[in-house]
Amino acid sequence: NAGVMQNPRHLVRRRGQEARLRCSPVKGHSHVYWYRQLPEEGLKFMVYLQKENIIDESGMPKERFSAEFPKEGPSILRIQQVVRGDSAAYFCASSPQGTGNTEAFFGQGTRLTVV
């Protein structure tokens, strides 16, 4: 039973380009979350998605960032016109339920470097 799979593991983009980060949740999990970790900091919640729906995007920057979790296929975090400040580790997590005494299982992350 594979865990949360993220790809690519490392992504280098020039300023102004687009970054697309993919996340396949644990099989059977329909709740997906994206977090961002800046150097020397903890993980910061960005967005919570459930198949085809955005449940909570309160941590997502208002511009340039978007996320989706289609009926088929992985969840995608998209960053348009990347800037140096977007350089961070982006982690995806999934859980079998959206509430209660359940933990979120994390992927290994995508390390985005903007040059």
Next chain:
Amino acid sequence: DQQVKQNSPSLSVQEGRISILNCDYTNSMFDYFLWYKKYPAEGPTFLISISSIKDKNEDGRFTVFLNKSAKHLSLHIVPSQPGDSAVYFCAARPYTNAGKSTFGDGTTLTVKP
């Protein structure tokens, strides 16, 4: 405004001794708490959790204590092993929202042989 704080960036203990990692929170809406362990270049791995209706939860060498009135929790590792060396993150969330955890900045634990 940091709602979850881990005031010790690092902790060093001798193998076999107890490691105590501390965490404070400010948001009264948090009623479920988790500890994650993270190695470099990997994602966080769940360790142990506790809900606000309890004050202690134990799993093998790991015990989490919750003091609701002080808004404080701690993770005890006994006995500590060199393989426990990692960054430990405290996280807190509402019981009703499994994914919207607020994380502390982490404590780097080093267990010396």
